[in-house]
Amino acid sequence: MLAPEQDSGQNILMSTFAENVMDDLKIAMKAKDSVALTTLRALKTALTNAAIESGNKDNVIEQADALAIVRKQIKQRNDSIEQFENAGRSELAEKEKAEIVVLEKYLPAAMSSEEVSAIVATAVAETGATSRSDMGKVMGIVQAKTAGRVDGKTLSQEVMKHLS
Numbered sequence: 188m189l190a191p192e193q194d195s196g197q198n199i200l201m202s203t204f205a206e207n208v209m210d211d212l213k214i215a216m217k218a219k220d221s222v223a224l225t226t227l228r229a230l231k232t233a234l235t236n237a238a239i240e241s242g243n244k245d246n247v248i249e250q251a252d253a254l255a256i257v258r259k260q261i262k263q264r265n266d267s268i269e270q271f272e273n274a275g276r277s278e279l280a281e282k283e284k285a286e287i288v289v290l291e292k293y294l295p296a297a298m299s300s301e302e303v304s305a306i307v308a309t310a311v312a313e314t315g316a317t318s319r320s321d322m323g324k325v326m327g328i329v330q331a332k333t334a335g336r337v338d339g340k341t342l343s344q345e346v347m348k349h350l351s
Contacts, residue, residue, distance in 0.1 A: 254335035
């Protein structure tokens with residue numbers, strides 16, 4: 188297992204990432220911040236489960252996987268917000284929104300729409316894509332270049348704009 192200072196940025200060592208989450212969890216406990224506490228416990232569990240499922244004895248998790256887990260947690264909360272608002276439970280929707288704020292601190296800065304558009308245009312040119320049937324080739328390149336800084340839905344919509 189690499190020491191944290193040897194990490195090339197491609198992988199987040201599970202222990203280091205977990206330590207960061209644990210440090211934030213301790214801060215939330217001391218501050219008696221129940222929203223952050225609940226959210227961070229769920230995130231810690233999801234990260235631990237992913238490390239166990241990977242079958243890697245060193246519990247190393249790639250950065251893209253860690254970001255995907257955080258994004259999945261956010262997506263789950265967004266789905267819950269929609270359901271709570273439809274059911275007229277605005278207090279529960281507000282709690283979910285507060286949890287999203289806690290989770291977003293673990294994501295890298297989002298890319299601007301101009302940056303995304305430029306990356307998609309470059310990928311379309313690289314692949315020679317001309318129609319929506321080429322979308323898979325373009326998406327593969329775009330996802331690699333954005334490295335989790337843009338959600339898949341936004342990428343997909345931008346690729347469709349360039350291919351239509």
